[in-house]
Amino acid sequence: MSRIKNTDGKLGLPYGTFPTGWFQLAWSDEIQSGQAVPLTRFAEELVAFRGASGELHVFDAYCPHFGAHLGYGGCVEGDEIVCPFHHWRFGPDGRVVDIPYSKRRRTANRLRAWSIVEVEGIVWVWHDALGRSPLWDPPPAKLVGRSVYPGRRLRYDDLRMHPQMMVENACDATHFKAVHRARVGPEVVTFDTQGPIFRHELAWPSGGQMRNELYGVGIAYGHWEGVFSDMGGACGWYAVTPVTDETCTFFIEEWVERRPDDPPTPPPGAQRYYDAQGTQSLPDQVIWAHMRWTPTPSLTPEEAPIFHALHKWAKQFYPTDDTERPARSSAAANAGADRAGVA
Ligand code: FES
Numbered sequence: 001m002s003r004i005k006n007t008d009g010k011l012g013l014p015y016g017t018f019p020t021g022w023f024q025l026a027w028s029d030e031i032q033s034g035q036a037v038p039l040t041r042f043a044e045e046l047v048a049f050r051g052a053s054g055e056l057h058v059f060d061a062y063c064p065h066f067g068a069h070l071g072y073g074g075c076v077e078g079d080e081i082v083c084p085f086h087h088w089r090f091g092p093d094g095r096v097v098d099i100p101y102s103k104r105r106r107t108a109n110r111l112r113a114w115s116i117v118e119v120e121g122i123v124w125v126w127h128d129a130l131g132r133s134p135l136w137d138p139p140p141a142k143l144v145g146r147s148v149y150p151g152r153r154l155r156y157d158d159l160r161m162h163p164q165m166m167v168e169n170a171c172d173a174t175h176f177k178a179v180h181r182a183r184v185g186p187e188v189v190t191f192d193t194q195g196p197i198f199r200h201e202l203a204w205p206s207g208g209q210m211r212n213e214l215y216g217v218g219i220a221y222g223h224w225e226g227v228f229s230d231m232g233g234a235c236g237w238y239a240v241t242p243v244t245d246e247t248c249t250f251f252i253e254e255w256v257e258r259r260p261d262d263p264p265t266p267p268p269g270a271q272r273y274y275d276a277q278g279t280q281s282l283p284d285q286v287i288w289a290h291m292r293w294t295p296t297p298s299l300t301p302e303e304a305p306i307f308h309a310l311h312k313w314a315k316q317f318y319p320t321d322d323t324e325r326p327a328r329s330s331a332a333a334n335a336g337a338d339r340a341g342v343a
């Protein structure tokens, strides 16, 4: 079970934990078959490895024997990983399956296996400070049956921010003029919540629209229409994942839609879109790095409805002392081979 972290210090968030939910661990192709990759997420050291079957596994990194980090020199054999220090071998559920030099071939010690799902080239990982198994489904596939040009990825590491800042930013209609230099700002058209999902739509007088679906506070799916006249719509995943107590990685992957009459290569508008979007989050990042999150902001009448709804919705992602904890047996199960259903 994760320790409950105190993340309420310098960033000003009033919550004592990293948020609960699905987050982006990595892109799938960053972890190739036979590779063991060290990762830091949620201030925990992890090792991700892809076995011969192609299945991805994510474990706590430190070997229960003498504490070697399996991401540095750990060897993937079949669907098992071998510790570099004394060659203890761990199976796909994190259990010790062999101790090569001992008559004791197994031990009750095991590596915690994290719940992961791979969807359209993204690895979603479940995090809960209380060690609860996934409480809701991971974000679904979005590109099935759609025609899009090759996507474009951006990644920003070591950002001093908190995931909630990203989802608040997505709802913040009034910052588009100030921060993103929009000639005219959008208005909030609709918003609603459905369990861990928050949907909202912003619209510009010019006809442009942005529809967002927030899957917890770590992941946003955005859909744009009417950005440039010579391109179709565009969509993308925007994901912020805690790395240390104060820093996150921001993953962005976007696609421009290819309409039936569009050429096989992306029209100029698509490149202009990628260029424009490529710099859009930079001024946000400067503000996030230096701001102090304010639990009771001075909201104007225009801002109040969506931000009140968003803050109320976001509370579910932060366990408190009153949150029911998993029974010991289910916590132990979560520490083992528990895996989420595949979307
Ligand atoms: S530290 Fe891993 S086998 Fe000894």
Ligand SMILES: [Fe+2]
Pocket: 169, 175, 179, 180, 280, 281, 284
């Ligand atoms: Fe922004």
